[in-house]
Amino acid sequence: MRANDTNYAIELKGITKTFGRVVANENVNLSIKYGEILALLGENGSGKTTLMNILSGIYYADEGSVYIDGKEVFITNPHEAINLGIGMIHQHFKLVEVFSAMDNIVLGTRGRYVKNSALKEEILEMSKKFGLETEPDKKVYNMSVSEKQTVEIMKVLYRGAKILILDEPTSVLTPQETAKLFAILRRMKDRGNAIIIITHKLHEVLAISDRVAILRKGRVVGTVKTGETKEKELAELMVGRPVSLEINRPETTSKKTVLKVVDLSVVNEDGTRGLKNVNFKLKSGEILGVAGVAGSGQRELCETIAGLMEAKTGAILYNKENIIGKTPDEIINLGISMSFVPEDRLGMGLVGSMDMVDNMLLKSYKKNKGFIIDKKPSRKLAEELVEKLSIITPGIETPVRMLSGGNVQKVLLGREIESEPNVLITAYPVRGLDINSSYIIYDLLNEQKKKNVAILFIGEDLDVLLELSDRIMVLCHGEVMGIVDAKNTSKEEIGLMMAGKKMEGADSDE
Amino acid sequence: MFVKFLNAAVFAGTPLLFGTTGEMMNEKAGHLNLGVEGMMAMGACAGFMAGYFYDSILIALLAAFLAGMLGALIYALLTITFMANQNVTGLTLSIFGVGISNFAGEFMLVNSASNTLKLPEQITAQISNINIPGLTTVPVLGPLFFQYNIFVYLAVLIAVTCGIYYNNTKTGLNVRAIGENPGAADAAGIKVTKLKYINVLAGGGICGLGGAYCSMIINGGVWMNNPVNGQGWIAVALVIFASWKPYRAIFGSFIFGAFNILKYYFPKTIITLPNALYDMLPFVITALVLVMTSIRKSKENQQPASCGVNYYREER
Numbered sequence: 074m075r076a077n078d079t080n081y082a083i084e085l086k087g088i089t090k091t092f093g094r095v096v097a098n099e100n101v102n103l104s105i106k107y108g109e110i111l112a113l114l115g116e117n118g119s120g121k122t123t124l125m126n127i128l129s130g131i132y133y134a135d136e137g138s139v140y141i142d143g144k145e146v147f148i149t150n151p152h153e154a155i156n157l158g159i160g161m162i163h164q165h166f167k168l169v170e171v172f173s174a175m176d177n178i179v180l181g182t183r184g185r186y187v188k189n190s191a192l193k194e195e196i197l198e199m200s201k202k203f204g205l206e207t208e209p210d211k212k213v214y215n216m217s218v219s220e221k222q223t224v225e226i227m228k229v230l231y232r233g234a235k236i237l238i239l240d241e242p243t244s245v246l247t248p249q250e251t252a253k254l255f256a257i258l259r260r261m262k263d264r265g266n267a268i269i270i271i272t273h274k275l276h277e278v279l280a281i282s283d284r285v286a287i288l289r290k291g292r293v294v295g296t297v298k299t300g301e302t303k304e305k306e307l308a309e310l311m312v313g314r315p316v317s318l319e320i321n322r323p324e325t326t327s328k329k330t331v332l333k334v335v336d337l338s339v340v341n342e343d344g345t346r347g348l349k350n351v352n353f354k355l356k357s358g359e360i361l362g363v364a365g366v367a368g369s370g371q372r373e374l375c376e377t378i379a380g381l382m383e384a385k386t387g388a389i390l391y392n393k394e395n396i397i398g399k400t401p402d403e404i405i406n407l408g409i410s411m412s413f414v415p416e417d418r419l420g421m422g423l424v425g426s427m428d429m430v431d432n433m434l435l436k437s438y439k440k441n442k443g444f445i446i447d448k449k450p451s452r453k454l455a456e457e458l459v460e461k462l463s464i465i466t467p468g469i470e471t472p473v474r475m476l477s478g479g480n481v482q483k484v485l486l487g488r489e490i491e492s493e494p495n496v497l498i499t500a501y502p503v504r505g506l507d508i509n510s511s512y513i514i515y516d517l518l519n520e521q522k523k524k525n526v527a528i529l530f531i532g533e534d535l536d537v538l539l540e541l542s543d544r545i546m547v548l549c550h551g552e553v554m555g556i557v558d559a560k561n562t563s564k565e566e567i568g569l570m571m572a573g574k575k576m577e578g579a580d581s582d583e
Numbered sequence: 584m585f586v587k588f589l590n591a592a593v594f595a596g597t598p599l600l601f602g603t604t605g606e607m608m609n610e611k612a613g614h615l616n617l618g619v620e621g622m623m624a625m626g627a628c629a630g631f632m633a634g635y636f637y638d639s640i641l642i643a644l645l646a647a648f649l650a651g652m653l654g655a656l657i658y659a660l661l662t663i664t665f666m667a668n669q670n671v672t673g674l675t676l677s678i679f680g681v682g683i684s685n686f687a688g689e690f691m692l693v694n695s696a697s698n699t700l701k702l703p704e705q706i707t708a709q710i711s712n713i714n715i716p717g718l719t720t721v722p723v724l725g726p727l728f729f730q731y732n733i734f735v736y737l738a739v740l741i742a743v744t745c746g747i748y749y750n751n752t753k754t755g756l757n758v759r760a761i762g763e764n765p766g767a768a769d770a771a772g773i774k775v776t777k778l779k780y781i782n783v784l785a786g787g788g789i790c791g792l793g794g795a796y797c798s799m800i801i802n803g804g805v806w807m808n809n810p811v812n813g814q815g816w817i818a819v820a821l822v823i824f825a826s827w828k829p830y831r832a833i834f835g836s837f838i839f840g841a842f843n844i845l846k847y848y849f850p851k852t853i854i855t856l857p858n859a860l861y862d863m864l865p866f867v868i869t870a871l872v873l874v875m876t877s878i879r880k881s882k883e884n885q886q887p888a889s890c891g892v893n894y895y896r897e898e899r
Contacts (some may be wrong), residue, residue, distance in 0.1 A: 150774075181768065
């Protein structure tokens with residue numbers, strides 16, 4: 074028990090932060106004690122990360138004050154935050170790829186020159202104490218996502234942080250890795266650390282936290298004890314109105330194999346394995362979900378089917394015609410459409426500085442006859458999309474990068490669907506979207522499914538995959554671990570496959 | 584003959600070594616400074632003038648270092664503080680540095696008694712080749728290692744110090760982290776801006792020393808306009824050739840130095856080639872090294888990942 078057990082580790086009073094005209098945080102009050110895990114729950118864009126970045130010195134609040142151990146502090150840079158014992162584990166890891174784990178851990182700490190062997194000992198001893206597994210000499214670029222996260226945690230612990238902030242730590246982990254992380258967090262809590270975990274996954278909040286603070290549009294709309302709440306109540310607080318958390322899975326009758334992938338192997342540009350002997354069938358009127366830890370070959374799969382990447386071996390049969398070797402253009406004309414939402418959301422598919430009309434044109438200008446482009450059909454299409462998908466934009470002539478993430482994704486997916494494809498490949502379509510927009514996207518996909526479109530849905534959230542897909546294919550290191558019926562599987566089973574456990578008979582997709 | 588050739592290669596490679604080390608310090612901190620030529624020119628002019636008026640090697644070196652640093656300060660202010668585009672700023676600095684150095688040199692020339700500027704005696708003696716008793720006279724090894732001027736030893740010393748700094752000290756590790764991923768460095772509590780300034784300024788100063796070598800040694804102690812004459816550009820290429828490793832820069836500079844003087848030493852009896860072909864060699868080799876490193880696809884031995892990109896903490 075700590076002496077200041079009753080005191081707050083952190084108190085935030087009246088924090089306000091604006092970016093230009095956007096209010097990210099407004100009059101936020103929040104507190105956390107030592108030996109407590111506080112979950113910060115909120116949809117994307119609700120200001121969770123901004124708030125925590127204020128604590129870790131990345132941003133400086135416009136108004137309000139921060140108290141640590143009862144004393145008011147002014148955190149103007151990350152250096153001061155570290156000195157105050159605040160350690161933040163960012164969602165997008167802040168690691169130097171070409172450095173070893175050890176170099177990343179000692180980065181920026183005091184001392185001139187530390188002997189490697191002594192330091193290694195120290196790091197190994199610390200990892201043992203917290204039940205972490207670290208290889209001090211391993212280079213970060215050789216690490217899996219969960220290994221990278223371990224290094225981030227070690228970095229924070231090495232600096233002696235008493236207050237830990239984790240930003241969406243589970244978004245890249247398998248269920249098993251998540252359970253392991255939670256065990257480590259509980260151990261830290263028992264050692265008297267204060268832990269703030271940022272998330273938008275309700276069941277995780279219930280699993281790990283003692284208290285939950287809910288943010289909506291930059292304001293704290295409620296703080297509840299975890300033991301006294303339920304998923305539904307949290308969701309309502311988060312969204313601001315009653316929500317249904319059910320995702321439909323309409324039944325369709327036509328199940329004809331449209332796309333057959335046979336023994337597909339792909340090698341990445343840097344010589345690493347992209348895909349290895351991938352076999353599967355995609356049928357009309359079904360959603361085939363693809364699960365896997367980030368970087369398990371999802372991108373390579375999408376790009377190979379879309380004709381952007383070269384296959385090393387194997388075939389992709391579209392209605393018995395091999396499409397390998399065809400140009401992306403020819404593949405699109407066959408009716409295969411891809412929408413890939415990368416982490417920065419704009420990287421593929423849309424041109425940020427162009428408006429909606431021009432982005433629609435990107436896909437259709439080739440059908441235009443004559444020398445001068447006729448913008449009218451694109452303008453009409455853009456207007457239709459705005460209405461149909463309730464895209465919030467100042468106008469169809471606004472550059473798409475000015476739109477919020479959710480609206481950008483609606484533009485992208487909307488355009489792809491509008492071309493009436495037979496095969497729709499969509500990767501992370503709900504990445505970063507609020508609950509409401511996500512459900513609009515799910516409905517869009519289901520609508521296509523009912524039109525007998527074959528849909529390959531690459532997702533991150535296992536709960537969504539389980540509810541939306543008809544079948545789920547699990548990738549690990551570019552290999553198919555198994556394809557299961559979404560109705561008869563469990564998160565645990567998929568989690569094990571994500572981590573590399575091959576299901577028996579995984580190679581035959583019948 | 585061969586020892587003489589190697590000697591000449593070292594002499595010709597020394598200004599390159601200064602320039603390369605200086606540029607490497609910039610790039611390690613994430614700043615692609617294309618102003619090496621300009622900073623060297625500023626150092627060349629300031630070093631020569633200080634030597635001319637004060638007749639002291641120490642003051643000349645100090646002036647050259649400060650002048651190079653001044654050039655770097657302009658660059659640092661614009662790119663680190665005001666986030667200006669690094670390539671444009673560097674190119675401009677090169678044009679500016681060469682221009683101002685020629686302007687000052689020309690101004691001194693027309694105002695001098697006999698339209699020539701020649702370094703006085705004391706400093707000429709100070710920058711002539713050093714005779715180390717007992718070592719210089721050793722056959723082969725003596726002429727090979729122990730009969731250079733003070734600049735040569737200084738250049739190697741700086742490069743070795745630089746190597747220790749980046750490879751073995753924590754500050755060096757921090758600087759490398761900034762060059763690779765300033766966001767990560769910042770989050771780890773490293774003072775990004777401060778370290779960037781230190782490395783860019785020190786690098787500029789070192790470039791300035793290389794310039795002083797050009798004006799004081801290569802031109803034989805007589806001021807000639809445009810003393811650096813493109814060496815700064817070769818230094819930028821050399822950083823790539825040395826794959827951002829300070830120790831490799833030492834050998835790389837001397838190898839490039841050898842290419843520079845090859846035309847004078849290559850036996851004409853074998854084959855007579857146009858001088859332009861020899862002048863081309865360093866660049867051909869650099870291109871080959873670039874292609875080779877790109878084929879090897881190694882994550883190491885590459886340019887610092889964030890080199891050329893300015894860092895702004897609150898960017899979203």
